[in-house]
Amino acid sequence: MHRFFITPEALRGEQVTLTEEIVHHLVVLRLSEGAEIVLLDGLGTLCHCRLTGLAKKTGTATVLVRSKEIERSFPIELIQALPKADKMDLILQKGTELGVTRFLPVQTNRSVPRLEPKREEQRRQRWLRIIREAARQCRRPLLPQLAPLATLDSALAGCQSALRLMLWEEGSHALESVLPQQIPAGAAVLIGPEGGFSSEEVAVARRFGFVPVRFGPRILRSETAGFAAATILQYRYGDLGGAQS
The missing domain is CATH 2.40.240.20 (Hypothetical PUA domain-like; domain 1)
Structure with a gap:
């Protein structure tokens, strides 16, 4: 139906x-x-x-x-630096399919797009439509939340997730080594723009409790890193791997 x-x-x-x-x-x-x-x-x-x-x-x-209808996916906040062009559309669509519960778009030092205030609401309505259609298609009973575009500092300061991960290729830990055995209440995943995080932004993220992690030897694109993280977390703690009955 x-x-x-x-x-x-x-x-x-x-x-x-x-x-x-x-x-x-x-x-x-x-x-x-x-x-x-x-x-x-x-x-x-x-x-x-x-x-x-x-x-x-x-x-x-x-x-x-x-x-x-109860949703049994693992709660994931995806804090995503604005990528180029329309890549955010793909991030919202596939992130919804993979069980992301909240999207937080952020402006970082190396974010290429700079949304003008008069266009921000128009873009937000487009993003909400993409989320609704993706949730409808994959038969999710709950709609993921979409936070307003924010600065990195304000987004990190408001984070309440118990597990806080930052995808960063330098000076980072293997993801497996930082994942707890017990299922945490939820996770926040921080993804940088195409140019990566500045050293100042990494320091800010660390100050707010975010642990730099990597998947392995390959560096993923900004628009695919969140998918990989969401898939691993849903398999480990959520409804993709059967951790939740």
Whole structure:
């Protein structure tokens, strides 16, 4: 059954007004009145619904059954320095598929893109759409959070994760050597831009408890390092390896 995300407010009643984005998908899928779909609020609530009205840009649905779905992935915060071009789109899409629970885009000294304030909200809305579509496609019941673009210092200062890892090729530890045997409450993974971190940024990260780690002899790209880290952590502690039942 086709699944779509909608705001928690929209699912409070038994009659649901569908967004234009959802209606567009329904039209493309050639669904009509009477068809049944699943609407999710991104917080774990699922509503089995029947379409009761469908026009070109508007639609309504009636809630038939409400239920809760628990996500068992390991909590991962991905603190990602802005990469070049549209690589952040890929990071958000694949990170969502791999169980990242929160994305924190940051501006670093060597970040090439410099988003203007007037374009930041436009870019944010695009990123949110990418996250929603990726979560819908991979059937996640929860939507990952997307923090506003921040400086590196402010993002690190607000980090609450128990395990804090920084992918850095110099003076770092093998990842396996720093992973605890017991499952931690969650992990934050810090990824630098194409040009890497400056020595000052490495010092700041260390001050906030981030441990520099490496995967092995190869240096991964900024847009793929987070995928590798998320996969390893989900296999070790999350739902990719069966650590959580």
